[in-house]
Amino acid sequence: MTVWDQLVGQHHVVEQLERAARDNNPTHAWLFTGPPGSGRSTAARALAAALLCEHGTGCGECHACRTAFAGSHADVMHFVTENPQISIEEARELVVKAQDRPSVGQWRVMIVEDADRMTERTSNVMLKAIEEPPPHTIWLLCAPSPMDVLVTIRSRCRPVTLKVPSAQDVAQLLVSRHSVSQERAVECARLAQCHVGIATRLALYDDARTRRQEVVSLPLNMRGVTQAVRAADRLHRLAVDESAANAEARNDEERAQLLVALGAPESGRMPPAIRGALNRLEADQKRRSRRIQTDTLDRFLIDLTTFYRDVLSVQLHTGTELINQHLTRDIQDYAVNSSAEQTLERIDVISETRDRIRTNVNAQLAFEAMMVSLV
Numbered sequence: 001m002t003v004w005d006q007l008v009g010q011h012h013v014v015e016q017l018e019r020a021a022r023d024n025n026p027t028h029a030w031l032f033t034g035p036p037g038s039g040r041s042t043a044a045r046a047l048a049a050a051l052l053c054e055h056g057t058g059c060g061e062c063h064a065c066r067t068a069f070a071g072s073h074a075d076v077m078h079f080v081t082e083n084p085q086i087s088i089e090e091a092r093e094l095v096v097k098a099q100d101r102p103s104v105g106q107w108r109v110m111i112v113e114d115a116d117r118m119t120e121r122t123s124n125v126m127l128k129a130i131e132e133p134p135p136h137t138i139w140l141l142c143a144p145s146p147m148d149v150l151v152t153i154r155s156r157c158r159p160v161t162l163k164v165p166s167a168q169d170v171a172q173l174l175v176s177r178h179s180v181s182q183e184r185a186v187e188c189a190r191l192a193q194c195h196v197g198i199a200t201r202l203a204l205y206d207d208a209r210t211r212r213q214e215v216v217s218l219p220l221n222m223r224g225v226t227q228a229v230r231a232a233d234r235l236h237r238l239a240v241d242e243s244a245a246n247a248e249a250r251n252d253e254e255r256a257q258l259l260v261a262l263g264a265p266e267s268g269r270m271p272p273a274i275r276g277a278l279n280r281l282e283a284d285q286k287r288r289s290r291r292i293q294t295d296t297l298d299r300f301l302i303d304l305t306t307f308y309r310d311v312l313s314v315q316l317h318t319g320t321e322l323i324n325q326h327l328t329r330d331i332q333d334y335a336v337n338s339s340a341e342q343t344l345e346r347i348d349v350i351s352e353t354r355d356r357i358r359t360n361v362n363a364q365l366a367f368e369a370m371m372v373s374l375v
Contacts, residue, residue: 001057003046003069007039008173008196009165016160017043017311021050021058027158029130029139031115033146034162037195043162044111045069045139048076051138052105075105080113082284084291084360091118091125094258098129098137108137114140115326116148123150131156164194169222174203190323198299211238215300216324219374220334228375232367239300239363243293255369297363307331308347315340335373 020026030047032040049068050058052075059065067073077097082222083091102108118126130139130153131369141157143149149157163217167189172187173196180203191212192199201208215238218231256283262274270278306323313320314335335343353370357363 001064002060003049003053004059006042006043006046009169010039010043010162013043013160013162016307017047018058021047021053022056028052028137029157030141030160031144031146031149031154031157032160032162033144033148035144035164037192037197037199038162038164038360039196040142040162041113042196043160044113044142045071045078047140048073048111048138052074052076052109068109068300073105075102075107075128076109076111078111078113078118080292081117082294084117084358085296086112086122086126088122088303095126095129098139099134101134102136106136108134109140109217111140111142113142115153116143116145116149117151120150123153127152127156165196167194170194170196170240178203180204184317188301190325191306191320193302193323210241210244212303213302213326215240215329217330218304218371219307220327220330222371222375224375230372232364232371234370235300235304236297236364236367239296240293241367243289243296257272277374286293293363294357297357298354301350301357305350308343308350311335311338312340312343312347315343335374346374 004018007014030044032044034040046058046069049060049065050056052064052068052073053059054062054064060069064073068076070208077094079090079094081087084091094112098108098110100108128149132140133139139157141149145152146159167186170189171182171185174180174188175182176189178200180188184203188199188202188209191202191209202212207372215235218235220230222228255278258277259274262277264270264274307327309329310322310324310327311334313322314332315338322331324331349370353366358365
């Protein structure tokens, strides 16, 4: 299996990147854009692996391919911020790191996920490094769309546009990579709206499927303000619990690894230097937990939107396949008792709430206001 096999339903992108990997003088900066779930970071890692491949093809089998794709290659810097925005300090560290010469391969590859999280000041810090990098450095930036990146950065990058893969492609990936049954794979691909990561999670973890089903069923039980407030509280609690579960195991593992690396005593008082390192780690973990929680809240709101999308499809008689087919009868009943105009207004309310939670408002209050508007 080559590194290109990791890109689901992106045949046009694979051809473009394969040609670039074979070029002795590839473009020094790339911008990977596409909707959530299209595989922006996967494409960037695949190109990084192909550029460093021992056979020059992205074979996926050599040591360079495997470590580059996994993010453990000495010449690949794979940066993902733990903060809501990429800070100026983080940008400066990337610029300094980009000056290093490759240690084992031909290129120093800098992968920056969520490049859309750079403010104008942060973008200006990185501009010169991306505009005129050292001859051995290649920048790979990822963002939802070109418009999410400052024009001065965008204009200096070669664009790579990804699309949402088809449900058939995502289902086939689940079957071949995770041995999921065909029926379950097709269902999870549909529920995830072809988002590979979410489809994988739904296919492998029953609790993720249960939580999603509870989220999309919330509108069916709201008949007044009291039920709406309770639904908001339940939605917020589900998101907090899921994000906490995702962060807890990782936090414990990081703490244990840090203690081993610093040679901390097994018992007794910690030396000041180790206590300081632990405090810094805990601060980083808290910032990351906030981002995980925000991302989880946003994903639940996307799931909730699919309910009203299905209702609107029934009301307009589009004939489009429903995403939440397990709720077909309930969706049809809901559609009869409301109008398409009301459904569009409810979708707009959810969209506005998604924008609000990204600005660090009180999520529970935002959810309560949203749910009351949805009644």
